[in-house]
Amino acid sequence: MMLALVVAGVLVVAFVLRVIPIALSPRGAGIDHWFWKNYIETYRRDRQFPPALPQYVLDEYQWYPPLFPLLLSRLPARVFDRFDTLIAGVIDLARMLLLLVVIYWRTRDVSVVAVAGLLYASTPIHIFYNVALNPRGLAALMLDGLLLLLLLLLDQAGPSWVWLVIVAGSGLILLTHKMTSQLFWFLVLGTAVIYRNWSLLLLIPLSVGAAFAMSGGFYGKVLRAHWDIVAFWYRNWRWAGADLIRESPVYGDGQYERPRKLHPSGPRGLLRQAAMLVGFNPAAWVACLLVYDRLGDGGLLIFPTVVLVWLLLTCLLVLLTTFVPWFKCLGAGYLYLYNATLITSLLIGLTFKQTNSPQLSLLLTAGVLICNGGALAIYYVDFYRNKRARVHPGLEQMMERLRQLPRGVVMCIPANWYEVVAYKTGQPVLWGAHGYGFRKVEPTWPRFLVPVSDILKRHQVQYLLTMEGMLTENFVADLPAARVESVGEYHLYCFEQ
Numbered sequence: 001m002m003l004a005l006v007v008a009g010v011l012v013v014a015f016v017l018r019v020i021p022i023a024l025s026p027r028g029a030g031i032d033h034w035f036w037k038n039y040i041e042t043y044r045r046d047r048q049f050p051p052a053l054p055q056y057v058l059d060e061y062q063w064y065p066p067l068f069p070l071l072l073s074r075l076p077a078r079v080f081d082r083f084d085t086l087i088a089g090v091i092d093l094a095r096m097l098l099l100l101v102v103i104y105w106r107t108r109d110v111s112v113v114a115v116a117g118l119l120y121a122s123t124p125i126h127i128f129y130n131v132a133l134n135p136r137g138l139a140a141l142m143l144d145g146l147l148l149l150l151l152l153l154l155d156q157a158g159p160s161w162v163w164l165v166i167v168a169g170s171g172l173i174l175l176t177h178k179m180t181s182q183l184f185w186f187l188v189l190g191t192a193v194i195y196r197n198w199s200l201l202l203l204i205p206l207s208v209g210a211a212f213a214m215s216g217g218f219y220g221k222v223l224r225a226h227w228d229i230v231a232f233w234y235r236n237w238r239w240a241g242a243d244l245i246r247e248s249p250v251y252g253d254g255q256y257e258r259p260r261k262l263h264p265s266g267p268r269g270l271l272r273q274a275a276m277l278v279g280f281n282p283a284a285w286v287a288c289l290l291v292y293d294r295l296g297d298g299g300l301l302i303f304p305t306v307v308l309v310w311l312l313l314t315c316l317l318v319l320l321t322t323f324v325p326w327f328k329c330l331g332a333g334y335l336y337l338y339n340a341t342l343i344t345s346l347l348i349g350l351t352f353k354q355t356n357s358p359q360l361s362l363l364l365t366a367g368v369l370i371c372n373g374g375a376l377a378i379y380y381v382d383f384y385r386n387k388r389a390r391v392h393p394g395l396e397q398m399m400e401r402l403r404q405l406p407r408g409v410v411m412c413i414p415a416n417w418y419e420v421v422a423y424k425t426g427q428p429v430l431w432g433a434h435g436y437g438f439r440k441v442e443p444t445w446p447r448f449l450v451p452v453s454d455i456l457k458r459h460q461v462q463y464l465l466t467m468e469g470m471l472t473e474n475f476v477a478d479l480p481a482a483r484v485e486s487v488g489e490y491h492l493y494c495f496e497q
Contacts, residue, residue: 006110007100010117014096017121017376018089021131021383025390028085029383030132031416034423035434036069037084037133044073050435055428057409057459058444060437063225066218067175068135088130091137096120098144099342103349115365116349122372123341124379125280125334131383136338139177142169143184144342147310154197154306170203171210175219178226179331181207183317183339190313191306225436232438234329238263239446244413245475248448262332273322273333279378281337282371286364287344288315290351311343387467388416394490398465399424401485401492408462411455413470415445421465430459453478456495464493 021029028034039062042051049070050062072080072087080087096117103116120126130137146169149162174181185204192200211219233240241261245251257264264272278285290308314336322333352365383389395417402410402425411430412418418431432441443449452475455461464479468489482493 002110003104003113006114007097007117010100010114010121011093011096013118014093014121015089017127018092018130019086020380021127022085024380024384025131027391027393027396028420029390030134031419032134033085033132034419036072038419038423039064039069040073040080043069044077053434055422055426056432056434057428057430058432058437058440059434060432060440061221061225061435063221063435065135065175065177065181065222066215067172068138068177071138072133084133085131088132088134088137091141092126092130095137095141095144095342098141099345102148102346106350107353109353112349112352115352116345118369119283119348119365119372120341120345122369122376123281123283123345124372124375125338126341127376128280128379129335129338135177136180136335139173139180140339140342142173142176143180143339146170146173146184147187147343151304151306154195154304167203167206167210168214170207171214174207174211175215175222178222178229179335180339181226182330183314183336186317187310187313190316191309194309195306221436228436228438230329232329232442233331236442236446237325237328240328240332242446244415244445244447245470245472250448250451251472251475252447263328270323276334277318277322277337278371279375280334281340281344282375283344283348283368284311284315284337284340286368287311287347289364290347307343308347311340311347314340314343388414391420392490394467394488395420397487398485398490398492401487402427402463402465405463405494409459410463410465411444411461413464413466417465427463430455430461451478453480456480462495464495466491466493 038053038055039051042053043049046052050064050066053059053062099120100113100117103113104110107113146166149166149169153162153166170184173184184207188200188203192198208219208223211222215222239247239261240263241258243252243256243258243261246253246256247258247261259272263269287308288311291312317327317330318333318336318340320327320333321330321336322328348365348368352361387395399421402421405427407427409428409430410421410425412421415431418429421427422429422431430444432438433445444455448455456479464482468491479493480495482495485492485494
């Protein structure tokens with residue numbers, strides 16, 4: 001009975017924390033959310049795979065890993081339409097439930113289950129990321145299950161059929177999410193090198209082969225699209241999150257740098273990146289300290305050392321993709337911390353009572369929970385104030401106006417609005433950056449590389465949706481004659497034919 005109450009309690013806490021951003025954004029939030037709704041609803045209606053999404057003018061092919069949207073397309077339309085904002089959070093709670101099962105199986109201690117559950121429930125990156133539909137949670141759940149199976153083989157030499165499950169599972173990860181696939185390959189490579197278990201390296205080609213087989217060859221296109229996005233960010237990582245206009249070689253002065261870009265320069269930029277890494281998952285870095293116990297044979301860890309090795313390898317990839325230029329093309333480093341949470345909660349939860357220094361263990365655990373709470377408070381306030389992150393009433397009115405206007409290509413500044421505008425207005429948008437064709441979007445994003453007048457002519461853009469403070473004088477001077485409609489700080493430029 002006590003176990004059931006504890007599990008129910010931490011699940012409720014986790015659910016409430018994940019629902020708060022949804023409650024703060026009743027008109028919708030999250031960039032990718034609208035793309036996945038578009039993809040899933042189009043596929044469900046047309047039954048064409050991959051679906052054709054012609055409203056994205058700069059896309060060539062929808063070659064995303066297909067498993068996540070294909071699974072969601074199986075949901076009844078009324079269920080998906082009503083609960084789409086909760087799906088990512090529910091998948092995350094399933095991952096948390098897996099953690100609680102493993103913790104109780106290992107310890108039979110309800111208090112440890114409670115501590116591990118609260119750590120997972122309050123980790124900020126899960127609340128931040130699961131505000132929108134996304135395949136990362138499903139891929140993370142698969143990777144967690146795969147690592148637990150791999151642990152069974154490495155620790156206990158389990159039955160050989162488990163290898164078949166691992167190979168199949170690795171193929172499914174490749175068909176679900178690209179960054180999780182990269183992390184999986186990195187963990188396999190690192191584990192093989194550290195333990196001199198070279199047979200593990202076979203999982204890399206076997207995972208690719210499994211993905212090809214299960215997708216009927218479609219993974220070849222996914223792999224090509226994977227290379228396309230990596231090559232794009234290898235050329236453009238310096239400008240991830242940049243100001244489209246003020247950091248443009250055409251319109252910028254070469255001095256301005258948006259403070260909130262992903263890779264800001266200088267000492268302050270490094271400090272901001274470090275603060276992000278700690279703030280999104282404080283427990284991951286605290287759990288890394290357990291390496292001192294294992295190196296010193298302190299006896300605190302009751303799980304095999306390889307679990308700690310996987311955490312260290314994950315955090316190493318976080319650091320590489322955050323601070324080392326050659327690796328920055330592999331995605332925003334802090335997002336890999338999403339995958340570290342189950343292992344982190346497992347390690348800290350297990351050492352909560354199994355320790356030679358109970359006071360220190362209690363202090364560290366309490367400190368992590370306090371840090372989680374503080375980081376969540378900062379995130380909630382920032383999310384509420386951020387007019388790019390969610391749909392405000394003024395933006396909703398502008399989109400309603402766009403629905404009434406004749407069909408025409410829409411440019412959005414900021415680019416965060418492209419997905420919601422495409423979904424809610426039905427108008428074509430000057431956007432892509434989905435499956436394949438990143439070179440088509442490069443002249444306009446992540447910064448303007450050519451004059452906006454050339455872009456408007458080339459793609460016959462009829463509307464520009466923006467807000468106060470986004471445009472500069474020299475940019476506006478390049479725009480053709482237009483009728484400007486405004487709702488508060490939101491502006492819609494309707495260009496004359």
